[in-house]
Amino acid sequence: MKNGFKNISGRFVPLDIENVDTDQIIPARFLKATTKEGFGANLFRDWRYINDDSSQPRMDFVLNQKAYSGSILVAGKNFGCGSSREHAAWSLVDYGFKAVVSSFFADIFKSNALNNGLLPVTVSESFLSQLFSLSAASELKIDLEEQTITIQETGLQETFEINAYKKTCLMNGYDDIDFLLSIKDTITEYEKIQEKNYE
Amino acid sequence: MGKTLFDKIWERHVVKEIDGGPSVLYIDRHFIHEVTSPQAFAGLNARGVNVFRPQQTIATADHNVPTENQHLPIKEELSRLQVEALKKNCAEHLIELYGLGHPFQGIVHVIGPELGITQPGMTIVCGDSHTSTHGAFGSIAFGIGTSEVEMVLASQCLLQSKPKLMRIRIEGQLNKGVVSKDLVLHILSKLSASGATGYAVEFAGSTIRNLSMEARMTICNMSIEMGARCGMIAPDETTFAYIKNRLFAPGQSKWENALAEWKQLFSDDDAVFDKEVVLQAEAMEPMITYGTNPGMGISVTGSIPSLDQIPSNDRTAFEKALKYMGWEAGTAVKGKKVDYVFIGSCTNSRIEDLRQVASFVQGKHKADDVEVWIVPGSKQVEKQAQEEGIDTILEQAGFKLRQPGCSACLGMNEDKIPAGKYCISTSNRNFEGRQGAGARTLLASPLTAAAAAITGVVSDVRDFLN
Numbered sequence: 001m002k003n004g005f006k007n008i009s010g011r012f013v014p015l016d017i018e019n020v021d022t023d024q025i026i027p028a029r030f031l032k033a034t035t036k037e038g039f040g041a042n043l044f045r046d047w048r049y050i051n052d053d054s055s056q057p058r059m060d061f062v063l064n065q066k067a068y069s070g071s072i073l074v075a076g077k078n079f080g081c082g083s084s085r086e087h088a089a090w091s092l093v094d095y096g097f098k099a100v101v102s103s104f105f106a107d108i109f110k111s112n113a114l115n116n117g118l119l120p121v122t123v124s125e126s127f128l129s130q131l132f133s134l135s136a137a138s139e140l141k142i143d144l145e146e147q148t149i150t151i152q153e154t155g156l157q158e159t160f161e162i163n164a165y166k167k168t169c170l171m172n173g174y175d176d177i178d179f180l181l182s183i184k185d186t187i188t189e190y191e192k193i194q195e196k197n198y199e
Numbered sequence: 200m201g202k203t204l205f206d207k208i209w210e211r212h213v214v215k216e217i218d219g220g221p222s223v224l225y226i227d228r229h230f231i232h233e234v235t236s237p238q239a240f241a242g243l244n245a246r247g248v249n250v251f252r253p254q255q256t257i258a259t260a261d262h263n264v265p266t267e268n269q270h271l272p273i274k275e276e277l278s279r280l281q282v283e284a285l286k287k288n289c290a291e292h293l294i295e296l297y298g299l300g301h302p303f304q305g306i307v308h309v310i311g312p313e314l315g316i317t318q319p320g321m322t323i324v325c326g327d328s329h330t331s332t333h334g335a336f337g338s339i340a341f342g343i344g345t346s347e348v349e350m351v352l353a354s355q356c357l358l359q360s361k362p363k364l365m366r367i368r369i370e371g372q373l374n375k376g377v378v379s380k381d382l383v384l385h386i387l388s389k390l391s392a393s394g395a396t397g398y399a400v401e402f403a404g405s406t407i408r409n410l411s412m413e414a415r416m417t418i419c420n421m422s423i424e425m426g427a428r429c430g431m432i433a434p435d436e437t438t439f440a441y442i443k444n445r446l447f448a449p450g451q452s453k454w455e456n457a458l459a460e461w462k463q464l465f466s467d468d469d470a471v472f473d474k475e476v477v478l479q480a481e482a483m484e485p486m487i488t489y490g491t492n493p494g495m496g497i498s499v500t501g502s503i504p505s506l507d508q509i510p511s512n513d514r515t516a517f518e519k520a521l522k523y524m525g526w527e528a529g530t531a532v533k534g535k536k537v538d539y540v541f542i543g544s545c546t547n548s549r550i551e552d553l554r555q556v557a558s559f560v561q562g563k564h565k566a567d568d569v570e571v572w573i574v575p576g577s578k579q580v581e582k583q584a585q586e587e588g589i590d591t592i593l594e595q596a597g598f599k600l601r602q603p604g605c606s607a608c609l610g611m612n613e614d615k616i617p618a619g620k621y622c623i624s625t626s627n628r629n630f631e632g633r634q635g636a637g638a639r640t641l642l643a644s645p646l647t648a649a650a651a652a653i654t655g656v657v658s659d660v661r662d663f664l665n
């Protein structure tokens with residue numbers, strides 16, 4: 001069980017790049033841990049640092065720019081494509097992001113994000129380009145209950161889709177495993193009926 | 200209305216529907232490996248839960264393992280820790296492990312089918328996106344994240360929403376020198392790397408029917424590169440013949456029953472797909488990628504598109520990709536210098552791939568300034584290659600058959616391509632940094648890769664065939 005939430009507001013980090021794949025989010029060479037923590041340090045590693053050296057940040061990369069902060073990442077179309085590795089979601093969560101906004105998410109990334117309490121918010125292309133044109137001091141509000149995302153200064157708002165079940169999970173801070181464990185009897189019942197398949 | 204292959208399997212595996220939510224889907228077979236499972240076991244232990252059906256999970260070590268001197272302790276510390284964690288977790292939870300040194304060890308998507316664990320009509324998952332490979336047998340097979348690995352371990356179920364359905368039909372006969380890898384790279388170049396996002400894809404048509412199981416696996420393997428949730432091919436006589444007599448295939452007494460069931464697994468004539476695509480095999484040529492996603496492919500004799508041929512909203516990505524590759528728009532790829540050749544990965548490391556490579560390089564010798572890694576998909580493939588003398592043919596041509604694992608497909612072990620170097624690779628992903636930081640990957644078929652190993656440059660394999 002994690003902490004549930006109803007809304008997220010504040011400043012955001014704009015990453016105006018399309019097709020950000022999981023190898024960019026967290027390069028494969030940093031996947032060798034056996035726990036879920038600590039991946040934030042290597043989030044966008046190859047974009048953040050010159051030559052893999054953490055003492056030499058690339059100042060043209062948005063995470064290294066002081067002007068930008070906040071727990072919302074705004075990214076270009078087709079975010080999270082590539083591998084099924086959940087490390088991408090963990091590294092974003094570990095870094096401190098609570099929501100990612102894009103006009104399109106890769107399927108597996110989306111479900112991995114939801115499973116880890118990271119909210120993927122799909123907006124229209126035009127809303128997304130509005131977001132990228134905002135100044136660094138602008139703030140967003142994501143209301144999970146109402147399923148809306150709002151640009152605070154202009155009041156521009158869009159609604160987003162989220163599966164009702166996932167929404168309840170996020171708001172209450174429980175996850176799929178809590179749910180599946182609660183229906184074990186039903187699963188055993190199903191197995192009995194299908195028994196001949198599982199000799 | 201008729202049912203699709205996907206519907207037939209899906210419906211049979213729904214344990215329960217949730218209002219306004221996903222379905223609870225029962226999972227028949229679950230594969231795990233050292234990289235995406237440790238956190239799942241840690242999660243289980245933290246909840247104090249046992250593995251629900253340990254006999255339905257099979258483990259192997261593949262992603263991290265060295266491809267030389269596998270009998271020695273793993274040098275890389277973190278790799279060693281992950282492999283050891285897998286051993287410990289499997290022992291604790293009574294899961295069968297085909298670890299290093301075991302005669303069944305290998306890349307998870309190679310060993311499942313070759314052991315007969317993968318069968319038609321099943322639901323199959325693994326914490327690796329190329330699980331779609333197993334769909335070649337007419338199963339619903341897809342990659343999952345580590346939380347989902349934990350779910351399956353805890354309950355043998357997953358929460359899943361039903362994807363939309365697409366059918367890609369390929370008709371006609373493949374040209375000489377064109378193999379299934381070219382076919383799937385061709386589809387990708389038409390559909391793009393996100394063209395099948397949200398869909399389960401069924402591959403059908405006469406071209407597919409005429410392919411071997413190995414070739415079908417190559418295609419389903421890369422369905423994920425189109426963004427598809429999974430790829431599948433209806434089982435037929437080729438499928439049944441492949442499975443028969445494999446170690447975990449239904450035995451004699453059960454074979455007829457299994458066969459009768461498997462024969463029901465096809466899309467009915469009047470089944471409706473959300474999207475249909477038809478392609479002609481005759482239009483396909485040997486393919487090569489020039490960019491940093493698998494959709495950026497062209498015929499090996501073609502040119503990289505010029506900027507004005509690229510839709511305006513894809514131009515930034517296109518230019519970024521070319522910059523990374525160190526290439527100019529509008530130029531030819533054929534004739535470009537290659538530094539490394541990697542023949543392996545769950546896409547193309549099966550015995551048929553090695554046979555193709557061996558018969559091509561027999562009597563030829565590798566170019567001096569090219570480093571070539573040929574990595575079999577499994578211990579069984581390695582053994583078979585040795586029995587057939589493939590290792591000797593490779594050695595005479597100046598190559599060496601290494602030991603099984605994922606190797607340079609993702610550069611997690613020591614097999615990394617140095618920054619700035621060009622590697623022609625039979626794997627499935629040419630993402631930035633995939634084969635090592637700064638490595639430049641060109642995806643191609645085993646034949647095209649073998650041709651480059653001989654010439655040292657990107658070559659058209661058809662120039663060697665008469």
Ligand code: SF4
Binds near residue numbers: 545604609
């Ligand atoms: S060979 Fe590559 S794609 Fe296949 S399972 Fe291994 S890492 Fe994944």
